[in-house]
Amino acid sequence: MVSTFKNLFTYRELILVLAWKNIAVRYKQAYMGLAWAVMKPLMLMLIFTLVKSFVGIDSGDIPYPVLVFAALMPWIFFQESASEGVNSVVAHTALIKKIYFPREIFPLVAMTTKLLELGISFIILAGLMAWYGMMPSLSILWLPVIIAYTMLAALTISLFGSAVNVYYRDMGQALPVVLSLFMYASPVIYPLTLVKQKLLIEQAAGDWSNTLYTIYMLNPLAGIIDAFQGALFRAESPDINTLLPGMIAILILLPLSYLYFKRAETYFADVI
Amino acid sequence: MAVIEVKKLTKEYQLGALTTIKDNAMNTIRRLQGKPTLKRKRFKALDDVSFSIEKGEVIGIIGTNGAGKSTLLKHLAKITTPTSGCISVSGTVAPLIEVGAGFVPDLTGRENIYLNCSIMGLSRKETKTKIDEIIEFSELKEFIDTPIKRYSSGMSVRLGFAVATSIDADILIVDEVLAVGDLAFQRKCFDRMETLIKRQGKTVLLVSHNIRQVSRLCTRVILLDSGRVVADGPPKTVCDMFYERSDRKIKTNSEATSLKIGVESTNELDLMDIYLSDINGHRISAVEYQSDVKVCIKLKINNHLNHVTFGVGVHTTDFLYLATHNSEEDCAIEDLNQGQYLIKCNLYSFPFLPGVYSLRLGVTAGLSLRKVYYGEGLYNFHVVAGAKTGVSSSTREGFIGLNAKWQEPTTISL
Numbered sequence: 001m002v003s004t005f006k007n008l009f010t011y012r013e014l015i016l017v018l019a020w021k022n023i024a025v026r027y028k029q030a031y032m033g034l035a036w037a038v039m040k041p042l043m044l045m046l047i048f049t050l051v052k053s054f055v056g057i058d059s060g061d062i063p064y065p066v067l068v069f070a071a072l073m074p075w076i077f078f079q080e081s082a083s084e085g086v087n088s089v090v091a092h093t094a095l096i097k098k099i100y101f102p103r104e105i106f107p108l109v110a111m112t113t114k115l116l117e118l119g120i121s122f123i124i125l126a127g128l129m130a131w132y133g134m135m136p137s138l139s140i141l142w143l144p145v146i147i148a149y150t151m152l153a154a155l156t157i158s159l160f161g162s163a164v165n166v167y168y169r170d171m172g173q174a175l176p177v178v179l180s181l182f183m184y185a186s187p188v189i190y191p192l193t194l195v196k197q198k199l200l201i202e203q204a205a206g207d208w209s210n211t212l213y214t215i216y217m218l219n220p221l222a223g224i225i226d227a228f229q230g231a232l233f234r235a236e237s238p239d240i241n242t243l244l245p246g247m248i249a250i251l252i253l254l255p256l257s258y259l260y261f262k263r264a265e266t267y268f269a270d271v272i
Numbered sequence: 273m274a275v276i277e278v279k280k281l282t283k284e285y286q287l288g289a290l291t292t293i294k295d296n297a298m299n300t301i302r303r304l305q306g307k308p309t310l311k312r313k314r315f316k317a318l319d320d321v322s323f324s325i326e327k328g329e330v331i332g333i334i335g336t337n338g339a340g341k342s343t344l345l346k347h348l349a350k351i352t353t354p355t356s357g358c359i360s361v362s363g364t365v366a367p368l369i370e371v372g373a374g375f376v377p378d379l380t381g382r383e384n385i386y387l388n389c390s391i392m393g394l395s396r397k398e399t400k401t402k403i404d405e406i407i408e409f410s411e412l413k414e415f416i417d418t419p420i421k422r423y424s425s426g427m428s429v430r431l432g433f434a435v436a437t438s439i440d441a442d443i444l445i446v447d448e449v450l451a452v453g454d455l456a457f458q459r460k461c462f463d464r465m466e467t468l469i470k471r472q473g474k475t476v477l478l479v480s481h482n483i484r485q486v487s488r489l490c491t492r493v494i495l496l497d498s499g500r501v502v503a504d505g506p507p508k509t510v511c512d513m514f515y516e517r518s519d520r521k522i523k524t525n526s527e528a529t530s531l532k533i534g535v536e537s538t539n540e541l542d543l544m545d546i547y548l549s550d551i552n553g554h555r556i557s558a559v560e561y562q563s564d565v566k567v568c569i570k571l572k573i574n575n576h577l578n579h580v581t582f583g584v585g586v587h588t589t590d591f592l593y594l595a596t597h598n599s600e601e602d603c604a605i606e607d608l609n610q611g612q613y614l615i616k617c618n619l620y621s622f623p624f625l626p627g628v629y630s631l632r633l634g635v636t637a638g639l640s641l642r643k644v645y646y647g648e649g650l651y652n653f654h655v656v657a658g659a660k661t662g663v664s665s666s667t668r669e670g671f672i673g674l675n676a677k678w679q680e681p682t683t684i685s686l
Contacts, residue, residue, distance in 0.1 A: 017390040025378045028419075095374050099391060100350040168293065266353040269346065270285065 004258075007102050015105055019112035037117035038124050041072040048189050057190050062233050063132045069125060070232050071188045071225045074146070077118045078154050078221055079183070083176040084110040085158025086165050090172060093272050103265045104258075107158040111151055118147070125232075137235035146227050146238065149247075153220040156250055160257035163264035166272050186219055192226040192242070220246030275443060275475050276325040276348065281357035283318040283343055283499075317343040319499040320357075327442075330469050330476045332490035332507065334483060334514050336521070339496040341479045345445050348477065363442030363475070366392060377421035381412055381431055384420055388435045402438050409464070410434035411457070430457060437464050444468065447479045465489065483590065487511045515589050515628045516654075535647035540577060544570040544612070546633060546650050551618075560658030561673075562621045569615040569633065573608050577644065580605040583634040584617055586624065587648060593632075594624065594671055623672045626655045 008015075027033045048068045052059075059067045085107035089096065092106055129136065157175070165171040187195060198204045199213040216222060223243035230236035302308070318340045325331055333341050346352045347359055374391050375384050385406055389399040407416050410431045420428055446465070462485075469476050469489060480486050486493060486507065493510040495503040497517070503510045537543075547555050549566045559565050567584050582605075585596035597617065599605070632648035 013395055014390050014393075017387055017396075021376055021379065021383075021387055024383065025376055028378050095391065097351065099374070101391075101393075269352045 004102075004104075008104075008108070011101060011105055014101065015109050015112055018105070018109040019116070022109065022113040023116060034117075034120060037120050041069060041076055041121055042124065044072055044076075045069045051189070058194060059191055060193065062134075062229075066125075066128050066132055066134065067191060067229060067233070068189065069121075069128055070229050071186075071191075073118060073121045073125065074150050074224050074228045075183060075186060075188045075221060076121075077114050077147070078150050078224070079176075079179045080117075081111040081114045081151070081154035082157040082161070083179055084114065085154065086161035086175050087172045088158070089162040089268065090165055090169070090272065096272055097269050103268060104159065104261060107155060107162050110158065111154055115147075115151075129232075134233065136232060139231045139235045139237060142231040142238055143228070146224060146231065149220075149243075150224050152250055152254055153224065153246070156254045156257050159254075159261040163261045166264065166268055182219075182221075185216070186221040187225050191229065192222060195222075214245055217242065217245040218249050220250055222246065274324040275327050275362050276477075277360045278324065278347075279322050279358050281318055281321040281344075281347060281354050281359060282316065283340075283347065283352070284314045284316050284355045287313040287315050316499050318347070318354075321496075321499070321501055322357075323494060323501060323504055325475060325477075327475055328473045329492055330478065330490045332486035332493040333477060333479045333496060334481075334486055334493060334511070335496035335502075336518065338498075340499040341496055342447060343499075344496070345447055345477065345479060348443075349445055361443065364393070365443045365445060366436075366439040366441030375420055375428060375432065378419055380419050381410075381416040381423070382407075384431065385435055388432075389439070392436070392439045394439065406431075406434045406438050409438075409460075426454065426457075433461055437461075437468060442475060444474055444476045446476065483511050483514060512627060518589065535645075535650075536643070537645045537647075538643075540573070540575045540637070540644050541635065542572045542574065543633065543645065543647065543650070544572055546570070546631060548631075548651065548653055556653075558654040558656050559622050561626060561655055562623070563658055565619050565622055567617040567619060567631065569617075571613045571615065573610050573613065576610060577608045577637040578606060579638050580608050580644075581636045581641070582615060582617070583636075585632045585634075585648075586629050587632055588671070589628055589630055589649075589652070591648065594629070596632075622655065624655050625671055625673055626657050627671070628652060628654055 023034075027036065030036060045065055045068050049065045052064050052068075057064065088106035088110040089103060096103065161171050161175055183189075195213070195216060199209045199216070203209040205212050220243075223238075223246045226242055227236075227238035230238065321340075321344065333344065335341050343352075347354055348361060349365055350361075374388055376387065379387065382403070385403055386396065386399055389402070390396070394402075407413055410427075410433075412427060412431055415423065415427065420431075423431075465476075466489065468474055476489075478486060478489060490507050492505065493503075493507045494501055495510050495514050495517075502517075503513050546567070546569050548557075548559060549555050549568050551564050551566065553566070553568075555568075556565070569582070569584075582599040583596055585593060587593045597619075599615075599617070629652070630649045631651040631653075633645070633650055634643070634647075635645040636642060637644045
């Protein structure tokens, strides 16, 4: 594990250069350039705000557009890091067949690319918060930690997924679809407080309520999104109880995912 | 000290399409039941290959298509792992495997240089110090800020070569990349490779089908065939062996297909046989250097021909035409009626140095020199050093021995 990090440090420059290449290629011949990066969260925010006006989702004292945008930021970062990560190895067939460097660089590059887009979203978020006259507190210093944790969650999926995708391309097709459905199982369109309200206080599912809540929280993104919003709007430090189930899941799955990747890696050039 | 050590390296690939999920599931069930699983046929790309390379050696790897050359390089570059056996490489390896792998069409030349350099393991700082030299070598100064997708193919290959050869590494791996660009640039590439190899004392592995290039650049050549090392030794010996083997293959191929490659004929005549004989008319397959031989041509004329001229020539197995001789001045053949003929041409003091050569034949008819028959690679033969006309070490290289004599140095007064 130590050698892995050492390796990654050696290759940090390559990761940055490849990420820059991804961004340059994507936006080079586009007039609007990087502005496209924030189109997705912006459009989704508008749609969700519209939907909310019909169905009524209680967002407490935080304006719904800001709340949903703050949920979309980590969610989209996670979703796209994972789904692009899964396709990243196959997308670099030419390199894999010609030159050796640790293959986990490819999922990492996909994630680094998305990190930049996340950074741009922060500008929009700042604009939104200014518009609604909201002041961030010092607890936003937690955001880098939360984002780093989100990266681990994304890597859990993209390492395993990208290795499987080399053998069965179904993975690359299926994962984006599954993930976009998964959004509804994460507190994006609705805040986590609503889930807590329904399951823990109202016990809406009867005896199963507490179990169901734990299962819900096994999704690391549930904790992440809530912590993200908490750090931004409620001046809260991340709540370890909310994050714990997801953390345990990642702590178990990430090493497995990485081991699988490393085992499959040696045959990438032969199979791809 | 050996920088590369390969021991009993074997690589197997599975033939056929990828197994489906269904097959995998069936195999799992079979395994659980204790039955043998369905296996795809396996193919040995490399079979028990062993060799070691010392620092500073320049190794050529030659062989026919599919002999396992590129697979071997892939193992040395750590791109793939062996099925069995082991490889140890000490020192950094820079792969030149296919110039321009990793070029992105949308990026400009300059951006691609940075990208490609960092893929090859150069830091940004190092690239900065080299970029001017790279641009200058590629002769693309004007176009360096234009996206690569607007380049001609020659331009991007030039850029690729310039980048690839600017990498500093202990071991260079070169797979068939020297033949890029126009003649002048090829010359430049070749010189650059030679500088890298000879002056900087790097260890180089060179895979090429251009045997002449290999025998010029390398200090040692390994011949692979169907994944096995067939020969490993000095360039001249191994390359000659390779020529022989390819000749045999070409011969059997052309016999098998009956349709001769490189033969054009109007069917007015059939070539029945062409061979070399000694002065007594006995057929020979090896010619002694500087001995007298005859080219014998047996023909069947199907239609009457007039004003016939024959031309025989000698060429190398890679079709470098060395010499030809026409019959028109020696004998004017006015008419050739239907029938079978034997035509002989005497070659005195056969001038070509030991090696493998081949014969070509052309026949024209009429005053307009209409081509009736033309064929090359018709008869392969060896030239060997003769008993009395041994080849001295001073004329070992090239194709012909010069009739020359050095004189003692004399002083010149200015």
